[in-house]
Amino acid sequence: MPAERANTLFRQFLATAVAEYKFTSANLGINDPSGEIVARYERLVGTPSRNGRFDAMTLEQSERCIDELIRDETSVAGAASRFSLAQSFQVTKWRIDGQEASTQSSLIIHYGQLPCLSTFLQFESVEEFESVQKVLA
Secondary structure, three states, X not given: OOHHHHHHHHHHHHHHHEEEEEEEEXXXXXXXXXXXXXXXXXXXXXXXXXXXXXXXXXXXHHHHHHHHHHHHHHHOOOHXXXXXXXXXXXXXXXXXXXXXXXXXXXXXXXXXXXXXXXXXXXXXXXXXXXHHHHHHO
């Protein structure tokens, strides 16, 4: 799935099903034998990479990288296969039928080479689960 589509769907999920969350971490790995792409992302992030890896990025740094990855995907065929970008979030409240429900859940969205959403979701009731399930479907 292209990064732009994944990002849009993830933001829609957060806006619909999540009442409270916080960013916890992000990292980026780039497979770039030439070093040209890594150098561009070093300028974008504002720190040197460690062999093409950027760990412990801020939300702002990771958002800039997502925007750049989206641009790369639209201009260079196969660009996504060079990247592995992950953002982690802690969810503390679901939005269930207009009400807030406490949770201790986590989400990791992966962009680039193997795009997916990794989840650890906690619910207090079957109804909470079914409500969030509808949003994910």
